Amino acid sequence: MKNMMEVKDLTFTYSGASEPSLKAISLPVEKNKVTALIGPSGCGKSTLLRGMNRIHDLYPGHRYEGAINLLNADEKAYTNILDIKKEAELIRLRQRVGMIFQKPTPFPMTIFENIAYGLRLSGVKKRTELQEVVEQSLRDAALWEEAKDRLSHDARGLSGGQQQRLCIARAIALKPEVILFDEPTSALDPISTLAIEEMISVLREQYSICIVTHNMQQAARISDYTGFMYLGEMIEFDQTDTIFMKPSQKQTEDYISGRFG
Amino acid sequence: MRLIMNRVFIVFSTFAALVGLIFLGWILFTLFSKGLQGLSFDVFTKDLIEGGLRNVIVGQIMMSGIATLIGIPVGILAGIYLQEYGANSRSTEFLRDLSDVMMSAPSIVVGTFVYAIIVVPTGHTSGWAGVLALFILMVPIIVRTTDDMLNLVPIELREAGIAIGASKYHVTMNIVVRYAKAGILTGILLAFARVVGETAPLIYTSGSSEFWSTDLTGTFPSLTVSIYNLATMPDDQMVQLGWTGAFLLTTMVLIINLLGRYASNKKRSK
Ligand SMILES: Nc1ncnc2c1ncn2[C@@H]1O[C@H](COP(=O)(O)OP(=O)(O)OP(=O)(O)O)[C@@H](O)[C@H]1O
Ligand SMILES: [Mg+2]
Numbered sequence: 001m002k003n004m005m006e007v008k009d010l011t012f013t014y015s016g017a018s019e020p021s022l023k024a025i026s027l028p029v030e031k032n033k034v035t036a037l038i039g040p041s042g043c044g045k046s047t048l049l050r051g052m053n054r055i056h057d058l059y060p061g062h063r064y065e066g067a068i069n070l071l072n073a074d075e076k077a078y079t080n081i082l083d084i085k086k087e088a089e090l091i092r093l094r095q096r097v098g099m100i101f102q103k104p105t106p107f108p109m110t111i112f113e114n115i116a117y118g119l120r121l122s123g124v125k126k127r128t129e130l131q132e133v134v135e136q137s138l139r140d141a142a143l144w145e146e147a148k149d150r151l152s153h154d155a156r157g158l159s160g161g162q163q164q165r166l167c168i169a170r171a172i173a174l175k176p177e178v179i180l181f182d183e184p185t186s187a188l189d190p191i192s193t194l195a196i197e198e199m200i201s202v203l204r205e206q207y208s209i210c211i212v213t214h215n216m217q218q219a220a221r222i223s224d225y226t227g228f229m230y231l232g233e234m235i236e237f238d239q240t241d242t243i244f245m246k247p248s249q250k251q252t253e254d255y256i257s258g259r260f261g
Numbered sequence: 262m263r264l265i266m267n268r269v270f271i272v273f274s275t276f277a278a279l280v281g282l283i284f285l286g287w288i289l290f291t292l293f294s295k296g297l298q299g300l301s302f303d304v305f306t307k308d309l310i311e312g313g314l315r316n317v318i319v320g321q322i323m324m325s326g327i328a329t330l331i332g333i334p335v336g337i338l339a340g341i342y343l344q345e346y347g348a349n350s351r352s353t354e355f356l357r358d359l360s361d362v363m364m365s366a367p368s369i370v371v372g373t374f375v376y377a378i379i380v381v382p383t384g385h386t387s388g389w390a391g392v393l394a395l396f397i398l399m400v401p402i403i404v405r406t407t408d409d410m411l412n413l414v415p416i417e418l419r420e421a422g423i424a425i426g427a428s429k430y431h432v433t434m435n436i437v438v439r440y441a442k443a444g445i446l447t448g449i450l451l452a453f454a455r456v457v458g459e460t461a462p463l464i465y466t467s468g469s470s471e472f473w474s475t476d477l478t479g480t481f482p483s484l485t486v487s488i489y490n491l492a493t494m495p496d497d498q499m500v501q502l503g504w505t506g507a508f509l510l511t512t513m514v515l516i517i518n519l520l521g522r523y524a525s526n527k528k529r530s531k
Contacts, residue, residue, distance in 0.1 A: 105421035118425035
């Protein structure tokens with residue numbers, strides 16, 4: 001199978017930091033698969049993920065070295081997203097590589113507008129088309145039944161779990177190729193967590209997914225590949241079964257068995 | 262020892278609060294009883310020259326209103342610049358400090374400044390000069406509240422906006438400002454309440470007039486300046502009119518402040 005994204009020897013240094021937070025990291029994100037990132041707090045999982053849609057660029061002064069390749073639409077060649085300079089192209093990149101954050105982030109608008117907003121910015125104008133996509137995205141995010149009667153209500157009135165599903169609906173409305181999840185369930189109750197895990201295993205038929213999680217069972221349950229990071233390095237990357245059953249690195253084994261981290 | 266200090270402190274602060282409340286109650290009581298005596302329909306339908314307050318009320322509201330209408334975009338844009346685009350650079354900090362200093366500048370100083378740059382060169386007081394003085398007084402308040410309110414917007418919300426492909430401009434205008442809307446509105450109301458009761462910046466700038474006028478290029482009627490003038494007149498009826506004006510002004514400011522409170526409470530309970 002093809003890789004949708006390939007991080008190659010990425011070294012990343014925050015503005016003003018003396019040490020890089022990522023050291024020569026490589027990570028493939030295979031098409032239509034779920035890739036999980038695990039590792040103790042502060043090892044650089046979020047930093048890596050936030051490089052993959054260049055959200056770091058919101059703040060000046062950081063430094064990237066290496067490459068992050070994204071498969072072109074023709075599926076023949078890759079483009080290094082670190083070469084992108086123009087804001088318009090960065091915007092295009094973020095439409096292709098969506099992101100879900102740890103805390104739900106509903107915009108201060110109605111449920112409908114939360115989803116329609118990104119679509120409008122991407123050029124969709126027709127009301128009927130907006131309505132169609134909003135409905136489809138809410139269905140895909142398993143929120144339609146709960147939300148269909150309150151589309152014109154403020155999205156901040158939803159529960160935390162519903163808000164997170166709204167954020168997912170908002171991301172998939174743009175038909176991205178990759179979705180990045182940064183601990184999407186760590187602020188949610190077990191039932192909402194389960195709903196989102198189920199959704200991710202459905203979403204993977206259409207999207208390529210990379211997810212950061214602190215929950216080892218979650219990684220084991222939903223991912224095809226897992227990367228274990230420690231102190232800014234990729235210690236081990238393999239099929240999830242291998243990582244959890246017979247890891248080749250001592251550190252990975254220690255972490256998975258709960259001996260540190 | 263700790264306990265005694267605690268007791269003493271409570272007694273003192275209760276006493277201080279009581280003194281404050283007594284004076285406040287006294288002022289309000291006097292104002293209401295004296296002000297209400299003179300309240301009649303004529304106050305609102307006749308101009309000052311005929312013993313009413315119509316022209317000065319309208320003048321006051323016009324000047325404060327126009328200053329607010331110009332002050333809102335200027336203050337909000339400046340606040341947005343400081344918080345969203347200034348990136349905590351040296352010049353941003355300087356602008357922030359400057360605006361804080363301006364906020365505590367005595368209003369008579371602002372009045373004198375406008376007198377020097379507008380009234381002296383043009384040779385006469387005018388409504389526009391009054392508007393300018395009020396504008397200078399209120400913009401720092403709007404800048405400050407906008408800046409503070411935007412600072413409360415979670416950083417994650419900005420990132421989420423960027424992550425769905427919105428530009429910085431769109432994130433700022435459609436998400437960040439909308440999130441802080443209620444707080445900014447409160448700031449505007451408080452700024453308006455602050456200037457609508459000002460006398461000092463108007464005395465030398467707009468002057469005061471006994472006649473109906475909506476022409477801001479000339480001397481302009483003003484409620485606060487007229488209250489000041491009426492209070493010192495020998496004629497009892499004139500003094501009574503001053504009380505009525507003071508009563509109306511207080512009521513107006515009180516209502517605006519309550520509205521501001523209400524708006525900010527509504528925001529917090531969300
Ligand atoms: N804005 C920043 N400026 C400087 N250093 C930062 C910044 N953000 C994170 N770091 C540092 O980069 C390293 C990696 O942080 P990162 O947030 O990627 O860790 P993480 O693996 O996501 O941790 P967690 O599991 O707690 O979310 C940490 O040492 C952190 O202190
Ligand atoms: Mg993290």
